[in-house]
Amino acid sequence: xxxxxxxxxxxxxxxxxxxxxxxxxxxxxxxxxxxxxxxxxxxxxxxxxxxxxxxxxxxxxxxxxxxxxxxxxxxxxxxxxxxxxxxxxxxxxxxxxxxxxxxxxxxxxxxxxxxxxxxxxxxxxxxxxxxxxxxxxxxxxxxxxxxxxxxxxxxxxxxxxxxxxxxxxxxxxxxxxxxxxxxxxxxxxxxxxxxxxxxxxxxxxxxxxxxxxxxxxxxxxxxxxxxxxxxxxxxxxxxxxxxxxxxxxxxxxxxxxxxxxxxxxxxxxxxxxxxxxxxxxxxxxxxxxxxxxxxxxxxxxxxxxxxxxxxxxxxxxxxxxxxxxxxxxxxxxxxxxxxxxxx
Amino acid sequence: xxxxxxxxxxxxxxxxxxxxxxxxxxxxxxxxxxxxxxxxxxxxxxxxxxxxxxxxxxxxxxxxxxxxxxxxxxxxxxxxxxxxxxxxxxxxxxxxxxxxxxxxxxxxxxxxxxxxxxxxxxxxxxxxxxxxxxxxxxxxxxxxxxxxxxxxxxxxxxxxxxxxxxxxxxxxxxxxxxxxxxxxxxxxxxxxxxxxxxxxxxxxxxxxxxxxxxxxxxxxxxxxxxxxxxxxxxxxxxxxxxxxxxxxxxxxxxxxxxxxxxxxxxxxxxxxxxxxxxxxxxxxxxxxxxxxxxxxxxxxxxxxxxxxxxxxxxxxxxxxxxxxxxxxxxxxxxxxxxxxxxx
Ligand SMILES: [Zn+2]
Ligand SMILES: [Zn+2]
Numbered sequence: 001x002x003x004x005x006x007x008x009x010x011x012x013x014x015x016x017x018x019x020x021x022x023x024x025x026x027x028x029x030x031x032x033x034x035x036x037x038x039x040x041x042x043x044x045x046x047x048x049x050x051x052x053x054x055x056x057x058x059x060x061x062x063x064x065x066x067x068x069x070x071x072x073x074x075x076x077x078x079x080x081x082x083x084x085x086x087x088x089x090x091x092x093x094x095x096x097x098x099x100x101x102x103x104x105x106x107x108x109x110x111x112x113x114x115x116x117x118x119x120x121x122x123x124x125x126x127x128x129x130x131x132x133x134x135x136x137x138x139x140x141x142x143x144x145x146x147x148x149x150x151x152x153x154x155x156x157x158x159x160x161x162x163x164x165x166x167x168x169x170x171x172x173x174x175x176x177x178x179x180x181x182x183x184x185x186x187x188x189x190x191x192x193x194x195x196x197x198x199x200x201x202x203x204x205x206x207x208x209x210x211x212x213x214x215x216x217x218x219x220x221x222x223x224x225x226x227x228x229x230x231x232x233x234x235x236x237x238x239x240x241x242x243x244x245x246x247x248x249x250x251x252x253x254x255x256x257x258x259x260x261x262x263x264x265x266x267x268x269x270x271x272x273x274x275x276x277x278x279x280x281x282x283x284x285x286x287x288x289x290x291x292x293x294x295x296x297x298x299x300x301x302x303x304x305x306x307x308x309x310x311x312x313x314x315x316x317x318x319x320x321x322x323x324x325x326x327x328x329x330x331x332x333x334x335x336x337x338x339x340x341x342x343x
Numbered sequence: 344x345x346x347x348x349x350x351x352x353x354x355x356x357x358x359x360x361x362x363x364x365x366x367x368x369x370x371x372x373x374x375x376x377x378x379x380x381x382x383x384x385x386x387x388x389x390x391x392x393x394x395x396x397x398x399x400x401x402x403x404x405x406x407x408x409x410x411x412x413x414x415x416x417x418x419x420x421x422x423x424x425x426x427x428x429x430x431x432x433x434x435x436x437x438x439x440x441x442x443x444x445x446x447x448x449x450x451x452x453x454x455x456x457x458x459x460x461x462x463x464x465x466x467x468x469x470x471x472x473x474x475x476x477x478x479x480x481x482x483x484x485x486x487x488x489x490x491x492x493x494x495x496x497x498x499x500x501x502x503x504x505x506x507x508x509x510x511x512x513x514x515x516x517x518x519x520x521x522x523x524x525x526x527x528x529x530x531x532x533x534x535x536x537x538x539x540x541x542x543x544x545x546x547x548x549x550x551x552x553x554x555x556x557x558x559x560x561x562x563x564x565x566x567x568x569x570x571x572x573x574x575x576x577x578x579x580x581x582x583x584x585x586x587x588x589x590x591x592x593x594x595x596x597x598x599x600x601x602x603x604x605x606x607x608x609x610x611x612x613x614x615x616x617x618x619x620x621x622x623x624x625x626x627x628x629x630x631x632x633x634x635x636x637x638x639x640x641x642x643x644x645x646x647x648x649x650x651x652x653x654x655x656x657x658x659x660x661x662x663x664x665x666x667x668x669x670x671x672x673x674x675x676x677x678x679x680x681x682x683x684x685x686x
Binding site for chain 2: 017018019022023084085088090091092093094095096097098099101103104105107108111112115116117118162163164165167168201202205222223224226227228229230232235
């Protein structure tokens with residue numbers, strides 16, 4: 001399986017995040033991608049390929065151009081104001097504020113577009129963000145050209161970023177950009193299976209009213225877990241998209257028995273949809289020792305996960321999302337891929 | 344002029360706030376109220392009176408009871424989870440999340456109800472929050488009983504808190520609670536004049552569709568200043584409330600000439616409305632040396648402000664809001680009150 005990877009991911013390194021009322025080191029850090037890459041090389045998964053450049057229109061197909069402008073220039077504007085560290089909002093859009101007027105100032109745009117205090121923009125973040133999207137697009141292009149499987153080793157991750165909001169360590173929604181690219185290249189139906197521990201709220205928001213993308217999400221219930229405000233079972237899609245969103249929320253403490261039953265249901269829905277291509281939002285924060293998560297999957301279960309996905313028999317692009325047990329993130333992520341390959 | 348004050352305000356002391364991407368000491372601190380009280384005593388403004396208790400229904404007339412529950416019990420739940428410091432959200436509601444489902448968990452409720460990373464709940468915050476509302480209610484009751492002027496020395500402040508969201512150092516909207524109380528006691532028309540440097544977004548959201556409360560706001564334009572997302576000139580009120588909201592946004596650098604012209608326009612609108620009673624959201628962060636603000640009012644201008652307000656000839660309740668030049672907050676706030684009294 002080809003691995004698409006850019007060392008530019010390391011240009012995004014968060015100075016920290018607000019967690020439990022304290023400013024703490026970021027969980028989402030460059031070592032994550034490097035350890036996955038090392039493991040992929042160790043098992044000889046496949047060649048490591050650099051991403052190609054793509055025009056910005058592939059990003060504006062999914063995201064508000066004003067949000068992309070902020071991601072690209074926000075850190076420089078922040079520094080020009082004489083401020084240190086990452087560009088963080090300190091206040092946020094909520095109910096009761098103007099929904100019809102996007103602010104012009106940096107502070108206002110941060111408040112408008114960003115929804116948490118853990119996704120800062122640093123001086124070189126944009127290069128990493130854009131490279132991550134290009135890693136996804138390069139993988140999608142390979143699938144469009146007939147590859148049966150691809151691993152897009154994206155970092156930063158993407159599935160919490162919506163069309164006009166970013167947060168949860170995510171800036172550009174890589175899997176959504178890849179799905180749109182595949183549709184633009186001629187696919188009629190794309191399925192996304194999100195196996196990250198957290199609900200992929202951004203991906204859901206982006207495709208919620210569309211029937212050309214089926215989204216299946218297996219995740220910790222928002223009744224207990226981040227992002228808290230989306231990802232419930234009663235979110236089937238809306239308008240033309242009704243029936244094309246399937247949330248499979250699971251309680252804290254879910255083990256492989258419970259998780260694999262949801263995977264089976266999700267895979268059956270994917271099979272029924274009969275997509276041209278399958279995208280996997282691959283988060284491995286379902287791992288039992290993940291520091292911010294509460295599921296109980298172990299190394300071998302990730303292999304079984306890949307095996308079940310392979311049985312769908314679809315061209316499949318894996319796109320890296322979360323996973324914060326850094327020392328073991330490589331084994332867990334690559335086990336899915338070798339499981340998929342049946343080895 | 345009677346001063347309503349409770350030493351319980353000091354039970355709310357923020358452990359810090361996210362500012363420019365760093366966790367810094369809070370600007371909104373107990374010394375603010377103590378220094379105002381000292382100055383009021385020094386000029387012999389009037390007797391210092393403790394607040395009376397009031398039933399919770401006066402708070403639920405303005406705020407979602409579930410938000411009040413969070414304010415009352417959130418810190419204890421936070422501590423019960425073994426967490427230190429204040430109860431802060433780390434993610435926030437935005438566009439794209441469920442607007443029809445209030446979460447049950449502590450993290451979810453913090454995300455839902457709070458809109459910034461600078462308004463934490465500590466173990467004893469609720470006592471201060473409730474006492475501040477009672478300071479406002481006690482003052483309103485005195486006005487209802489015929490007093491011509493009252494100073495409710497509220498802390499924490501209130502004007503950024505909306506019916507179902509809190510932030511900006513504000514939890515309960517004290518001036519809105521007082522206005523509602525006065526209406527409930529028989530007033531037909533209440534006017535609120537908000538002279539704080541920042542737009543009183545919460546007060547606006549609460550009364551935006553009502554014609555029994557006229558709200559006039561003089562503040563730094565949200566094009567440049569917090570709260571960024573409300574307080575523009577084109578917000579006249581809606582439905583029955585159309586024409587009953589007047590925003591007078593001013594640019595950074597505004598001096599007394601510019602500010603007093605807005606005050607004149609605001610006072611004329613109040614006079615035209617001919618309210619039964621006038622409430623002043625009294626922030627003195629318009630002061631030239633305020634550390635987080637960009638207006639240029641000096642000590643003597645606060646006296647002139649009080650003189651102009653007095654010319655309206657209305658029963659007037661002053662309710663303390665912002666002001667962060669702590670050493671001089673007493674002189675500035677009390678100058679408004681002695682100016683009002685013509686001495
Ligand atoms: Zn995750
Ligand atoms: Zn203020």
